[in-house]
Amino acid sequence: MGSIQRPVRIANCSGAVPDPGDHMLNQAKYGQVDVITGDYLAEINLGNDAEAYAKGGHPGWIPTAWDGIQKTVDIANEKRIKIVINGGGLNPKGLAEKTHELVQSKGLKLTVAYVHGDDSMHKIHDLLAKDEALPHLDKANSNVQLAKDTKEFIGHPSEMPIVSANAYLGMRAIKRGLDEGADIIICGRVADASPVIGAAAWWHRWRETDYDALAGALIAGHLVECSTYITGANFAGFFKHDISELLSLGLPIVEIEASGDCVVTKHDALNGFVNADTVKCQLLYELQGSIYLNSDVKADITHVRVEDEAKDRVRVSGTIGAPPPATTKLAVFYKGGWQCEMVVNATGYATQKKFQLLEAQLRGKLKDWGVLDKLDIVDFQWVGRPEANPTCQLASTTYLRIFAQSRDRDAIAKVLPALGYNTMQHFAGFHSSLDYRTAAPRPFLGFYPAVIDQSGLEESINLIDQTSGKVRKIVVGPPKKTEPIQDREDYEPTDPVDLRTFGETIMAPLGDIALGRSGDKGANVNCGLYVHSDEEWDWLRSLMTKAQMRKMMGSDWQEWYHLERCEFPDIKAVHFVVYGPLGRGVSSSKILDALGKGFCEWIRAVHVPIPKRFLGQKGDVAKYHARM
Known part of the structure; x- marks a missing residue:
């Protein structure tokens, strides 16, 4: 491990596409930080934007990320704050070039770079042609049964074409870019925590084999990647706080030490709170067990410790690292077919029987018309239960959500007419919003989490020269040491108490x-x-x-x-x-x-x-x- 210095202060500025650019500005404005990172990419974003981007109807990158850069670049330059975000989406090069133009127009001495290598669409047909085409992420778990039609698209490439395929990259290109002097790095589909790991590894000069430190940074990145989820949002204990404490929340900061241990905090000037409970809740979010995977390191969190250190300061320690797997996740989106949904309401007495009647009417007519068997899914979901002895009509009203999917558009188009056929034979008190726009057939994307060998990826950092605008590409290559993924721990209570x-x-x-x-x-x-x-x-x-x-x-x-x-x-x-x-x-x-x-x-x-x-x-x- 390299020389030990003070902890690096990394501020998160986004957890999803809607997070506004104001968050990036606030993280730079209201206190000193060394690096600002942002996670803009939920799994669905790339798939949703892929077709429009291919047709020239979408820039490929995330507009709120660009908004943040425009608002923040001057103060980041003044305070010498690095910026590393995955807001490049499908087009990190495009956003990097736009950012470079902005920097040049302002006369700032900042080097902009971008990470390439996640987009795997150019090789998707080769992957499909292999003996084991696109192995599923859960394939190794023999106890897992995949949902119906999960792999159907693999055998129907023309009917269910793939629209995007992006590998989850790690921190290696990010660290190399910072080592080479980059000030702003635009990424596409890097893993959510990778910008934080890369920033910490650069700051502390970690080697690729400093697994405990890297694992600690992975968990630090996981803790702050979801924006305000650790400063009061999506918090199970929110009801103990006044509403005023939960408004206009500031985003978190993580101070990562040379060991990889960290302290989660926030700017004093911004609203919200950080305590052991908010940190534990976020730690438990979207886990798959005791081992957290990244393409750079595996983090064992079995004995992770979360302790209040002071007001709005929580120490996290105890993470153990190990070499990463040879594979990484490949997020594949494909055209799954057509779907529709609609909502109808019932009030009060005998609600269950009312909804049973409507379901029987709809299924019966779809069967009469010969389309029921053409629907892959037709589901009737009773949402809520009426209050006993209701105090108002809304307290007595619940709704039935009708949801259908099919690869046959015409079959989906029959669902609303089948409901309409029985309109005047409805149950007592039937009502709805009269807005059935969601009942019209609309296309949907299927998601398939595959695994791909890291050795087959060309992960690179691409630095744009401040003066000439020429790009210098550096391929970082796969991790030098890997080890197989072990079965996830699964056990009943240890030494249970009566x-x-x-x-x-x-x-x-x-x-x-x-x-x-x-x-x-x-x-x-x-x-x-x-x-x-x-x-x-x-x-x-x-x-x-x-x-x-x-x-x-x-x-x-x-x-x-x-x-x-x-x-x-x-x-x-x-x-x-x-x-x-x-x-x-x-x-x-x-x-x-x-x-x-x-x-x-x-x-x-x-x-x-x-x-x-x-x-x-x-x-x-x-x-x-x-x-x-």
Whole structure:
């Protein structure tokens, strides 16, 4: 490892496309930072923009990223702040050239660079022609059953053409660019945490084999990659805070030490808060178990520690690193076919029977017309349940979401007419918004998470000369040392405690004791739950077996799903991955919570037998639920 110096202060400026450029400016304006990084690319962005970009109708890069650069470049130059973002999207070269022109027009002495190598569309047909075409990310897990039609597109390249294929790159090109003097680096599909890892590796002069340090930076990047998710947003404990504390949130900063350990913080002048709870919740977001993968390093977070150090300062330590896998994720989007959806309402009495009648009417007419069998999915989702003895009509009203998909556009086009055919035979009190624009057939993209050998990628940093504008390309190559991915840890409670020893219980929401977070990973949903005291931890880990999670999922549990469980004892968390609920992924999932963000909040709302003495210690939570 290189020489030890002060921690590098890295400020995040974005977690998704909608995050405005003001965040980048604020991170530069309201305090000293060394590097600003931003993650703009949810998995769906590249697929959504691919066709328009190919036809010249989209710049390929993310407009909010460009907005941030325009607003920030002067102050970044003044304060000598580096900027590393993946807002280049499908066209990092284009955004880099535009940024270079801006820098030149202002007379600033800044070197702009861009990372290439993630776009794999030029080789997709060669990948499809291999004996094992595009192996699925979960292929190695023999217990996982993929959703229906997951691989259908591979055998129908003309009917279901691929529109984008981008490999998740690591930090190697980013670090090399900073080593070579780049001030602004524009990336395409690098992994969410890669800009943070690259910045820390450059600052501390880490070698490629400094795995513990790299792993710590990977987790630091994971913690701040989602914008305000760690400063008060998407926070399970938000209800303990005044609304004013949750408005206009500032974004996080991470101070990464030479060891890879870090402190998560924020600018004092900006609203929001950082504490051990917000950090633990974000740590548990979108995990796949105890090993966090990146194309540069594997991070073992089994014994990660999260500790309040001071107001708005939380120390994170205990991550262990190992060589990366020889492969990386390849996000493939393809034209999946057509879909439609519509919503109808029912009020009050016998709602279940009302929705059963409507479903029977619609299915019957689609069958009469010979199109029911042509629908790959036709789903009827009863959203909400009417309040008993309602205080107003809305409290008694719930809705039925009708969702259909097919590769046959004409079959989808028949769904709304089938509903209309029975319009005047509707159930008592049928009503809707009368707006059925979503019922018209519209194309959708399927998502397929594949794996690709890193050795087959040409990952490069491309530096634009300040004076001549000429580009100097440096190919960084794959990691020099790799090791196979091991099976994910999956086990029931270690040394479980007899639940009877905790004394008298009360049926109450799990959320009265546990906080947590959930998210999507392709077809899968993760859910992490944690508590605060040692006694609560003995109870939680003993209660939350895989059988208990299946029970709490109720009728949503399907026998073809697979469930994995592990524990993070140092933060008192139990973690689950449910394989399968999101079908073919967020862009084509039939479920309302296609990103899996609501899953944990649902599980926290399920009643379990909680020891009475625990609830006595959580009176503020219990009172909140009583008011609800």
